[in-house]
C-alpha cells in the first residue's frame with residue numbers, strides 16, 4: 001500500500017476549483033456497554049480502547065487501555081492490535097494486523113463493533129484573491145492552497161505542510177494560526193534541524209532544574225510556551241527516531257513530561273508540522289515512525305514550487321519592491337522585460353531565492369538576470385546595519401538570513417567544508433547546515 005493513499009483527507013483538483021475528499025470510519029457497537037450506539041470518527045487513525053485518551057472510548061474492563069488502532073488506507077480499513085490483553089478478532093480470526101472487509105465484526109474483550117467506511121466530498125470554491133495573510137500569489141495553484149488553508153484554519157486538527165525549500169511553509173503555518181481561533185495566543189516555531197539531536201527533547205518538552213549536567217535552571221520548553229496556541233515544527237523529518245514516541249504521545253494523549261519531572265503536563269497546543277522530504281518514503285525506509293506519520297498527516301497541504309506557478313513571479317517581485325518604496329532614494333522598479341525573463345529562469349530556492357535576487361538587483365541598481373539564479377550565493381555577507389526605511393520584520397529577517405549565510409560560509413571555510421564539524425562548531429544539527437547550504441547555494445569549499 002502506497003502511504004500517499006493513506007491520507008484520509010485529500011484535495012482533488014476539479015474543473016471549477018477544488019474539492020476536498022475525506023473518509024471517516026463509522027463504528028457501530030453491537031456488544032458491550034455501548035451496544036446500539038454508532039460513532040463516526042475521522043481518520044487517518046482511530047484508536048479504540050478503555051483509556052480516556054483514545055479516539056473511541058469503550059468503558060469495558062475486558063478492553064485494554066489502547067486495545068486496537070483502525071487506519072484508513074485507500075478504500076480499506078486496517079485493524080492493528082496494539083498489544084491488547086485479550087486479543088483482537090476480525091470475523092472470528094485472531095489478528096495482529098489485518099484489513100477488514102466492509103461491515104466486518106471486530107471482537108475486543110467482551111465488546112464487539114462493526115466497521116464501515118463513510119466517504120465525504122466538499123466543494124471548495126477557489127477564493128478570488130491574490131494573497132492570503134503573508135502568502136502572495138494569484139495562480140490557480142496558490143488559490144487552491146488558500147482554499148485549503150482557510151478550511152483547515154478553522155478545523156484545529158494537525159496540519160502537515162509539504163513542499164520544497166523556500167516555498168513558504170513557515171509563512172503558510174503563520175497564516176493558518178492568524179486565521180484560527182487561537183490567533184491571540186502564541187505562535188511558536190521550532191526547527192527540528194536547528195538543534196543538536198541530544199538537546200531537542202529539553203527544547204521541546206522542557207526540563208526541571210538539575211535534570212542533567214548544565215541544566216542549572218528549569219526550562220519551560222516549546223510545548224508549554226505554545227500553550228493554547230500553535231506550535232510549528234519545521235523539518236519534522238529530522239526529529240530523531242527515539243524522540244518520535246514522545247511527540248506521538250503529545251499528539252495522542254495531549255500530555256508531555258519535561259526531562260527529570262515526575263509528573264505529566266496536560267497541553268492544549270495545535271501542531272503544524274512541515275517537511276521538504278517525502279515523509280511517506282521516510283516511513284518506508286524506517287526512518288520515520290508510521291504511527292506518527294498517521295497522526296501528523298491529518299490535514300495535508302502541499303506548497304507548490306515556483307516553477308509550477310511562474311505567472312506569480314511579477315506579482316511577487318512587485319511585492320518585494322514595495323518594501324523599498326519608502327526609502328529616500330527608492331530604486332526604479334525593475335522593467336517588465338526582466339520580470340518576463342525571470343519566468344523562464346530556474347529557481348531551486350523558490351520564493352526565498354527570488355526575494356534575495358530582487359533585493360540584490362535593487363541594491364546594486366543593476367538588473368542583471370543573465371547570471372544563473374544560484375549566483376546570489378556569490379554576494380558577500382552584508383555588514384550589520386539598521387535600515388529604518390524598511391519594515392522591522394523585513395529588515396530583521398533579512399539580517400538573520402545574511403548572518404546565517406555569513407556564519408556558515410565562515411564555518412565551512414574553517415572546517416575545510418566538513419559539514420559535521422561545521423555543525424559542531426555552530427552547535428546545531430548537521431541537517432541544519434545542509435539546509436542553510438541549500439538555501440544559500442553554499443558549497444563545501446565555502447562559496
Ligand SMILES: Nc1ncnc2c1ncn2[C@@H]1O[C@H](COP(=O)(O)OP(=O)(O)OP(=O)(O)O)[C@@H](O)[C@H]1O
Nearest residue numbers: 134135136164165166167168169170171276351352
Ligand atoms: N507565497 C509567498 N508569498 C510571499 N513570500 C513568500 C511566499 N513564499 C515564500 N515567501 C518568502 O520566502 C522566504 C522563505 O519562506 P519560508 O521560510 O516560509 O519557506 P519554507 O518553505 O519554510 O522554507 P524552508 O523549507 O527552507 O524552511 C520568506 O522570506 C518568505 O517571506
